[in-house]
Amino acid sequence: MLTDHAGAGERTVPACPQWTVRDLLAHLTEICDRVITRFGGEACPVPETAPVAELLRLWTERGPEADALLAADGEGKSRGDIMVMDAFTHELDLRYALGAPPPEAHAAWLRGFEVLVSGLGASLGNHGLPGMRIEIEGATWIAGTEPIAAVLSGAPVDVYRSLAGRRSPAQIAAMDWLGDPEPWLRAFTWGPFAPPEEPVER
Structure with a gap:
């Protein structure tokens, strides 16, 4: 590129x-x-x-x-x-x-998701929050511990970017949630990742 x-x-x-x-x-x-x-x-x-x-x-x-x-x-x-x-x-x-589009398929998608979901799961535990399910087309993960109390789903690139600190809290909350997203938003700040206050990417 x-x-x-x-x-x-x-x-x-x-x-x-x-x-x-x-x-x-x-x-x-x-x-x-x-x-x-x-x-x-x-x-x-x-x-x-x-x-x-x-x-x-x-x-x-x-x-x-x-x-x-x-x-x-x-x-x-x-x-x-x-x-x-x-x-x-x-x-x-x-x-x-x-200005290049994200890839429709990539060898790193699942490996990257596994690392990010693991980090989010640890953050949920640190915040005393119950577990949540992460869903993209063709794959599902549990972040944190079961039983789960929320489900986040969406396009792979949007979910991935949310887990990696590239989406604002408002963008994360606007994705597809089963359950109120508000209690979980603070857990998206963990390790090197912190959601920007304002959107930096569409």
């Missing part, structure tokens, strides 16, 4: 307004390098002034190494799942920044 959008490196990312497109790519590349280093690989620090083309080269070269190190480690799956979620979430950030 970035190769097809020459000059987009300085464009602001709506979901991460403190970042440009180049900053987002640098973040992904730095995370990849950090994981490689943690699992015994050789560090390759990302230059602070590296342009988009250089960052894309590093991402393409280092990705397979990160995959291999995670696959070879007994604890790599959970860490790999988090990396998949992070990378896919930022791919969607990038798509919105470039």
Whole structure:
């Protein structure tokens, strides 16, 4: 996508307004390098002034190494799942920044959802809230503990973006709910995610 959008490196990312497109790519590349280093690989620090083309080269070269190190480690799956979620979430950030549509199908959808639903479930417990069911076409998850007291359903991209802190409380409440959404909204702030006060994406 970035190769097809020459000059987009300085464009602001709506979901991460403190970042440009180049900053987002640098973040992904730095995370990849950090994981490689943690699992015994050789560090390759990302230059602070590296342009988009250089960052894309590093991402393409280092990705397979990160995959291999995670696959070879007994604890790599959970860490790999988090990396998949992070990378896919930022791919969607990038798509919105470039005006590109979200994918209709993607290998990371279900893995990313599993990480986000798990995080929401922990947040529900921390807030003393009962469990809820998350539904998209073709998949269902339970966040928190049963019995459930609410159901959230909708288009995959809208539910995913809500779980990943990219939808405002009003946008989350406006989705398809069985039950009053209000008590659950505060649980959507967890870990690195916090819904923006005002919508940043349609």
